[in-house]
Structure formats: structure tokens, C-alpha cells
Amino acid sequence: xxxxxxxxxxxxxxxxxxxxxxxxxxxxxxxxxxxxxxxxxxxxxxxxxxxxxxxxxxxxxxxxxxxxxxxxxxxxxxxxxxxxxxxxxxxxxxxxxxxxxxxxxxxxxxxxxxxxxxxxxxxxxxxxxxxxxxxxxxxxxxxxxxxxxxxxxxxxxxxxxxxxxxxxxxxxxxxxxxxxxxxxxxxxxxxxxxxxxxxxxxxxxxxxxxxxxxxxxxxxxxxxxxxxxxxxxxxxxxxxxxxxxxxxxxxxxxxxxxxxxxxxxxxxxxxxxxxxxxxxxxxxxxxxxxxxxxxxxxxxxxxxxxxxxxxxxxxxxxxxxxxxxxxxxxxxxxxxxxxxxxxxxxxxxxxxxxxxxxxxxxxxxxxxxxxxxxxxxxxxxxxxxxxxxxxxxxxxxxxxxxxxxxxxxxxxx
RNA sequence: CGGGAUGUAGUGUAACGGCUAACAUUCCCGCUUUGGGAGCGGGCGACUCCGGGUUCGAAUCCCGGCAUCCCGACCA
Numbered sequence: 001x002x003x004x005x006x007x008x009x010x011x012x013x014x015x016x017x018x019x020x021x022x023x024x025x026x027x028x029x030x031x032x033x034x035x036x037x038x039x040x041x042x043x044x045x046x047x048x049x050x051x052x053x054x055x056x057x058x059x060x061x062x063x064x065x066x067x068x069x070x071x072x073x074x075x076x077x078x079x080x081x082x083x084x085x086x087x088x089x090x091x092x093x094x095x096x097x098x099x100x101x102x103x104x105x106x107x108x109x110x111x112x113x114x115x116x117x118x119x120x121x122x123x124x125x126x127x128x129x130x131x132x133x134x135x136x137x138x139x140x141x142x143x144x145x146x147x148x149x150x151x152x153x154x155x156x157x158x159x160x161x162x163x164x165x166x167x168x169x170x171x172x173x174x175x176x177x178x179x180x181x182x183x184x185x186x187x188x189x190x191x192x193x194x195x196x197x198x199x200x201x202x203x204x205x206x207x208x209x210x211x212x213x214x215x216x217x218x219x220x221x222x223x224x225x226x227x228x229x230x231x232x233x234x235x236x237x238x239x240x241x242x243x244x245x246x247x248x249x250x251x252x253x254x255x256x257x258x259x260x261x262x263x264x265x266x267x268x269x270x271x272x273x274x275x276x277x278x279x280x281x282x283x284x285x286x287x288x289x290x291x292x293x294x295x296x297x298x299x300x301x302x303x304x305x306x307x308x309x310x311x312x313x314x315x316x317x318x319x320x321x322x323x324x325x326x327x328x329x330x331x332x333x334x335x336x337x338x339x340x341x342x343x344x345x346x347x348x349x350x351x352x353x354x355x356x357x358x359x360x361x362x363x364x365x366x367x368x369x370x371x372x373x374x375x376x377x378x379x380x381x382x383x384x385x386x387x388x389x390x391x392x393x394x395x396x397x398x399x400x401x402x403x404x405x406x407x408x409x410x411x412x413x
Numbered sequence: 414c415g416g417g418a419u420g421u422a423g424u425g426u427a428a429c430g431g432c433u434a435a436c437a438u439u440c441c442c443g444c445u446u447u448g449g450g451a452g453c454g455g456g457c458g459a460c461u462c463c464g465g466g467u468u469c470g471a472a473u474c475c476c477g478g479c480a481u482c483c484c485g486a487c488c489a
Contacts, residue, residue, distance in 0.1 A: 017481050366449035
């Protein structure tokens with residue numbers, strides 16, 4: 001991509017109505033655009049990041065057998081009445097509208113009801129189980145207070161996976177596999193070392209559910225963590241009983257603020273019983289399916305990466321998340337030789353399959369470097385009169401700042 | 414939803430109740446410059462959030478909306 005054609009521009013200053021680091025940097029660098037409180041659009045750079053995160057999530061979900069689907073946002077009130085979650089008294093985050101043909105419609109804030117009804121059309125026998133399905137789709141929640149940039153919004157992307165099992169043991173096996181997959185996802189996102197599988201309230205079916213909490217001052221949750229033991233407990237369930245159950249003492253845990261980047265929990269047969277998702281066992285008896293629900297918000301994950309990894313100069317993306325692999329910067333592009341060389345290198349890298357953002361703008365070096373730091377692409381390659389003279393290219397690692405002179409052959413290797 | 418704060422060019426700020434609403438930046442033109450957001454000159458860009466009211470006169474004071482941010486509550 002030629003930066004001269006990229007319609008977004010960087011800004012020196014953040015808009016005054018954004019306080020959170022994630023929104024300030026993402027807006028300044030041109031990744032996102034704010035529409036209203038709690039509503040953001042994703043621009044070319046931002047969409048690339050989201051798609052990269054989605055790719056990581058897809059790979060890990062597919063690896064544990066998840067089958068991707070795409071469920072609608074519009075929701076049928078009748079379905080939600082079967083679980084008593086349609087009324088505004090029961091669920092206060094609904095966005096609703098009216099059909100012109102008559103009747104109500106809802107905008108999905110979760111898809112548990114919908115997927116359960118879908119599966120009731122296909123699950124017949126114990127031979128059909130177990131399996132899992134997921135989708136990446138917008139969720140709408142009428143939050144009374146949006147905040148923290150893209151961390152808590154009213155319309156947001158969510159990956160939600162649902163598991164369907166016959167027995168508690170079968171369910172638990174998948175639950176743990178999914179928990180492991182989640183840790184692999186957060187590791188690939190570059191926030192694994194600060195993310196803890198955290199005990200949280202489990203609802204009616206289990207003692208605990210699990211959240212994936214990333215330690216950060218930008219977080220709105222409080223967890224009690226022991227980093228050495230790799231264990232954390234959400235404040236909301238921390239009491240003597242919980243400590244005893246987990247074999248922990250209060251004084252070995254440290255209170256920390258954290259961001260909930262994912263959560264997984266057992267649903268038991270709550271939805272399958274209400275909606276009629278059953279299977280025939282070996283004796284031909286109809287048994288309700290045991291379900292689990294597993295969520296990650298890609299946009300919140302993106303915000304978390306920015307909160308954790310950025311520095312005073314701007315964003316620092318991990319390689320797998322970055323919108324481009326290389327930021328090619330030409331300095332002194334009015335020099336024919338420099339321009340020609342940079343153009344040629346851009347083509348060679350692109351032909352090789354490397355995603356390059358090529359700063360071909362007619363701008364001074366300082367501005368280009370500052371923008372490059374802000375945008376946060378992992379590797380910078382500089383082409384200038386100086387590099388042409390030495391015959392080597394200058395590469396700069398965004399994270400460490402380490403400068404290395406390499407030959408073109410090495411770069412293309 | 415309770416409390417607090419704020420709405421002025423694209424962005425960030427200024428302006429005693431009184432001149433054509435100012436400055437910086439962005440953007441456009443010209444010259445100069447060319448490895449860390451350069452310099453000089455010129456130019457475009459604002460119904461001062463909306464609607465009322467007070468006043469000879471309102472960006473400024475008053476009332477009502479709306480919007481945004483922060484704290485709290487809420488948030489499988």
C-alpha cells in the first residue's frame with residue numbers, strides 16, 4: 001500500500017474527548033473513527049488489525065474443531081421469550097425495534113438462544129455429539145455508560161463459540177481444550193504473559209466460570225493474582241469459601257486492575273431444556289444437550305494490545321497483529337535514484353508476498369519517522385541517499401529501536 | 414441511572430457583556446530546505462452544539478434541550 005494513497009492521516013494531537021490511551025493512539029494513527037459515544041468505525045489500518053486478530057482466533061478455534069457459522073444480528077422475540085430473556089426488566093441491555101409488518105425485533109447482545117435453536121434442527125442422536133460452532137459477529141448492548149475507547153462499546157465485535165456435549169466429562173474436556181486455545185490466542189496477540197485464566201462467578205451450574213484477565217491499569221475489573229503460581233481470582237468471587245476451594249490464602253494474592261479479554265463458562269442444560277435441544281441416547285431416550293459458551297472480543301483485544309504494548313512514541317504491534325509487516329520509508333524521494341530504488345524494493349517485497357506500507361509521500365524525514373513510530377509497524381526499512389551510498393538498507397525494530405544495516409539480498413531472503 | 418465537568422475553523426486552544434471571533438496546527442499556493450513532526454511569505458477554513466430569554470449589544474449572563482468525557486452504580 002502506498003501511504004500517499006492511504007486516505008487516513010495521522011494527527012499530532014488526540015481529540016479532547018478521548019482520554020483512554022487505546023482510543024487516543026488508534027485515532028491519531030488513523031486506525032479507527034469515532035461515531036458516537038461507544039461506537040467506532042474501523043478504517044483501513046484498523047480493519048487489517050481486526051482481521052489479523054480474527055485470523056488468529058479462527059485458527060485456534062478451528063484447531064479444536066470449532067465450525068464457523070455466521071448468525072444474524074436480528075433476533076426473534078418469540079425465541080427469547082422461551083428463556084425469559086426478552087423483557088427489558090430481565091435484560092436491560094437490549095436494543096429493540098419494530099417491524100413495519102408488525103411485531104418487535106431485537107438486536108443480538110448474545111447468540112445463545114439462536115444457536116441452540118439452530119442446533120435443535122440438526123442434533124438427533126448421541127452420534128451427532130459432541131461438536132462446537134462459533135461465529136464472529138457484532139453484538140449490540142445498550143450500555144448506560146460507554147467508556148475507555150474501544151474497550152466498552154455499544155456495538156462491538158465478538159467471537160462466541162458454543163460447545164455441545166453429552167456428558168459432564170465430555171463437556172469438561174472441551175472446556176479445558178478451549179481454555180488452552182484461549183491462552184494460545186492471547187500469547188499470539190502478545191499479551192499472554194499478562195493474561196491470566198481467572199476464577200469468576202460460575203452461575204447455577206458450576207462453582208466457577210473462567211475469565212481471561214489481562215493485567216492493566218486501564219482495566220475496569222479487579223482481580224487477585226499470584227503471578228508465580230499463574231492463578232487469579234476475580235474480586236467478585238473472592239471469599240473464604242472460594243479461597244478454601246482453590247487452596248489459596250489471601251496474603252499470597254495481589255490486587256490488580258485488569259481487562260477482561262475473554263470468558264468461558266458452562267451453560268449446563270439451561271438453554272437446551274428451554275429451547276428443546278435434545279438427543280436420543282443409546283436407549284432411545286431424549287436427553288438435553290450440555291452446552292458451554294466461550295467469548296472473545298477482537299476489538300477489545302485490539303485495545304488491550306495497544307494499552308499494554310505501546311510506548312511514548314506510539315503503537316507497537318506484535319508481528320501477527322500488525323497491519324503491515326514492513327514500513328518502507330524513502331527519504332529524499334525527489335532524488336531520482338532514491339525514488340527508483342525505493343519503488344523497485346517496494347515491488348520486490350510485494351512480489352515476495354510481504355505486506356508493505358510504502359511511505360512514498362513528499363514529506364520530510366522527521367515527519368515520516370514520527371508517523372512510522374505512531375503507526376507501529378514492526379519493521380522499518382529506510383531507503384535514502386545514504387543507504388544507496390553504503391549499498392545497505394537500514395532496518396529499525398519498532399519495539400526495541402535496534403538499528404541494523406542489511407543487504408537487499410538479506411532483506412529479501 | 415446518581416454526581417461532576419465540558420461544548421468556539423478538520424484538530425488543539427484563546428477571547429472583560431462591546432472593533433471584522435484570535436493563536437497554533439492541518440490544508441492550498443510560492444520560495445527556500447531535505448535523516449527525527451524545518452524556515453519565510455501569502456491564502457482557504459466558524460450561523461461560537463441547538464432552541465428560547467435578558468440586554469442598546471451575548472461566544473460570554475439566564476432557562477430548556479442535545480452531545481461528549483470523568484467518578485460511581487450497572488455490566489454470566
